[in-house]
Amino acid sequence: MATDSSPPAFLQPTAVERLFNRFFGFLVGLGLGMKHNYLLEVRGRKSGKLYSTPIDLLELRDKRFLVAPRGRTQWVRNAEAAGVIALKKGRWRQSYRLRPVPDAEKPALLKAYLDSFKTAVQPYFPVPAGSDAQAFVSIAANYPVFELIA
Secondary structure, three states, rough: OOOOOOOOOOOOOOOOHHHHHHHHHHHHHOOOOOOOOOEEEEEEOOOEEEEEEEEEEEOOOOOOEEOOHHHHOHHHHHHHHHHHEEEEEEEEEEEEEEEOOOOOOOOHHHHHHHHHHHHHHHHHOOOOOOOOHHHHHHHHHHHHHEEEEE
């Protein structure tokens, strides 16, 4: 009997992670946090309700990228359905259209993301931080990446 060794569609956060995200999201919403921390806001694909979650924004070659280290989470599905998101930090808020990044373009972006935010996201990657971009080719399809278009 064959077993499916592919990763789940997304990794569900633990209760502690959900509590931390809520608290950290509150702080980022007030304008606190590192320069790369933002509150991502997106409308629910079914409810229309505004949801928010803290994210680490990757800025590379004068472009901005959202990476979903947990896979196709609820925010990813909502963002795909809406086609737009907003980033918020304190009183600053900016809306963006999304361009899904093709799998072939993801390895370099995933490497940059993991290298930049390894303390927070290494547990979600089977590849260690500092690895060559080629190490991300086989896992790229498991990680949604979006380029933000102002």
